[in-house]
Amino acid sequence: MASTVYNSVLFRNMFGTPEMRDIFSDDALVGRYIQVECALARAQARMGAIPKDAADAIAEAAKTIVPDMDRMRDETENVGYPILPVVHQLSEAAGAAGGYVHWGATTQDIMDSATALQVRDALGVVRRDLLELRGILVALAQKHRDTPMAGRTHLQQALPTTFGNKVAVWLSSVDRHVVRVDQLLPRVALGQFSGASGTLASIGEGGLQMQALLCEELDLGQPAMCWHVARDGLAEVVSVLGLITGSLAKIATDVMIMSSIEFGEVAEPFVHGRGASSTMPQKRNPISSEMMLAGAKLVRQHVAAMMDAMIHDFERATGPWHVEWAVIPEAFLLTGAGLSHAKFMLSGLSVDTDRMRQNLDLTHGLIVAEAVMMAAAPTMGRQEAHDIVYRACRTALEEKRLLADILCDNHEIVAALGGKAKVRATCAPEAYLGLSGPMVDRAIASLSA
Template sequence: MVRGFRSYKVPSTVIESLIFRDMFGTPQMRAVFSDEALTARYLEVEAALARAEASVGVIPKEAADTITRAAAKMRVDFDRLKRDTEIVGYPILPIVHQLAEASGAAGGWVHWGATTQDIMDTATVLQVRMALDIMAADLEALRSILRGIARRYRNTPMAGRTHLQQALPITFGYKAAVWLSMIERHADRLTELRARVLTGQFAGAAGTLASLGLSGFAVQDALCRELNLCTPIATWHVARDNFAEVVSFLGLLTGSLGKIATDVMLMSATELSEVAEPFFRGRGASSTMPQKRNPISSELILAAAKSVRQQVGLMLDGVVQDFERATGPWHAEWLALPESFIVAAGALSQARFMLGGLTVDEDRMRSNLALSGGLIVAEAAMMAAAPKLGRQKAHELIYSACRTAAADRRPLAEVLSGYPEIFDALGGEEAIRHYCDPANYLGLAPEMVDRVLGARPENAQRVSEERETTAAGVGR
């Protein structure tokens, strides 16, 4: 037995581990999917069902009141629930037995006309609603952090890279704005999917509401009103696209966070050293190399993205179900959905920490931008010479000059000055130096930052004011 732990309480996965759980998740999200919270949602749905049925005259109001009080006060016997669930295969009949006992004479009205999956699905929807609220708040906080980075570094030049090679100059604010644009879309997706996912489930054994006769739709609608959920237009016992969509959303979100993390990891490599994760004593330390400052948050985010991606596949596989009640695919959701939310929440938490305290070395960005000796803006010189020389000839001459500059390790401006045709086409040595300065070839990167920041109505006024301030500064 591990010292300090009771053997039966030692967790076995990283999302529950006393050591790792706050690296791969958050206490708030774990609480949503805890056994205590899950059984509370079961009882919440059973009590709401009783009230709904009483409201349309299916069961006595006194019974519904008693069931509601019992559900609010009862303490679940988890040892008994575990034992009975292992026998039955599902937790609802065992929880119904405990609630019925706690309800006394009214216990005979508990779970009236419902089936196990009605209660479990609706309880899961209530969990998903709580989880999405947490995700929405975290996304908003991350959006705010990225807006600040994009705004602050709007005009900070750095090397843009394609295929891991320096390509053209960009600004760090532009890079952050691209990151932000993904997060903005995810915030939109979260809002849009709520109406589809936050839908109650109540349809009875085969989904036809037969046990309630003509009162079925009235009870279904009343139950959804009680729980503030959308009423389904059809039974979704075996139509699982809603839950598959929400986990797919988490896959997209963590994928985008993984892209951001990958950029940060590469930019924090010793050879680049353009950014670094927040530092405090011991963070990212190596057991053998005292100099190390490893990008821990980024590594955890990337691991989370890979993990949730696998759960997306499992959820999509679970969409393929048989007849009116599935034999197995439904159970796969029990594994995939909670873990996806917990791990995604952990990734968001790591991203907020990492980006909120990101160290940005503007001098190193400029230094790296100058590494090529102007080769990074060869396109600028080519496009400037093309009107006089023609694009193809300008390309051939600049290409030749670039090969010479690279081979001889000479600045491109110096080499170009030795080509009479280019010297004449560009307008002399001073003009050549201008075209070979990466800071003069940022394209519309700063303006794209403005467009991303201004895409949201709440940002439009601030961006307009910032542009006016910038223009006034330039005028001075």
């Protein structure tokens, strides 16, 4: 019986993806432990530290072994770590060569190397999904490059913008996350082989060469120094996941508010029954956006936990290391789910351009007050233009009249702008979109490789 949303039959695909669960499954993790043990044996055989026949026998045993997970669980609970139980079973399967399994290594060497392999694979999935999401946003920004809508600050209509410009803002953060992942990988895809206190005393001369060969076998980088208690790399990984999910939550928040009945500007893709209410037949709740927001809140807590878990005592930690075992898989599951929800939601987002245009008129033209002020300022001075337009705005609100009509009755504004037709043209929201279009173009043109 499942005890968390991550393995629940009901919730697991809302809080994770099958692909990410496979990377962090028990079978995959034990497989990584065995992979590291075999790579270590091959590296040591290449140096002549153990017989080549022994390394071959260990590798052959790894191909055929079917780990007894019940036994491994019981031993892990007793020992406190899973590596000794893995070594027991692999050694037994390797027969006479079993004595060479785990030669000169310590538990954390194997576990950290396995974690590095998992993280590398998981970041590859995250990077792929970010690129796919980026492509979806590029298409959406291009399609709506010139679609006018109300720009909002402090939840109030501010100035006109375009929906494409809004999407390009989302796009820019997603693109930066691609860069972050690329920069991060070389810092975290590192092997670990340093021995009990990080000195490789169990190997002695040739230890660093053996470390290099192990990393080569695993296609991981060789660290400049033991990172048993220097956990900034893994903390950075989870922090980047926090940034990614934070950006997804910003997108989700915009979509949720814009999809409310009062806004009605966008809607998540329609799927029969999706987002339905048990009692209100008319409901179409923004489920994907809600999951993106919830996931970000959970990952944020994992970021804090990883920052706390960086504080290790001396050369091997007493407790903080264990926090990573829970945090890293869950943070990746949540991030994978968030990206999956985002790709689904944005690839089929319904955009109501007519409603966006209608909402521009909700304030009877007040949204272009700045446009009139700036147009009149060169003739009458900014402050005087501001005061006249300010008073006109108050009148428009009180009398529920169009700002353009009120301004056309003001001879100073009419004179400053060059006639009533010019006043009305200046009051058109489409005429005050600034550089929204060129900014969209620039955002797309400047995307990372």
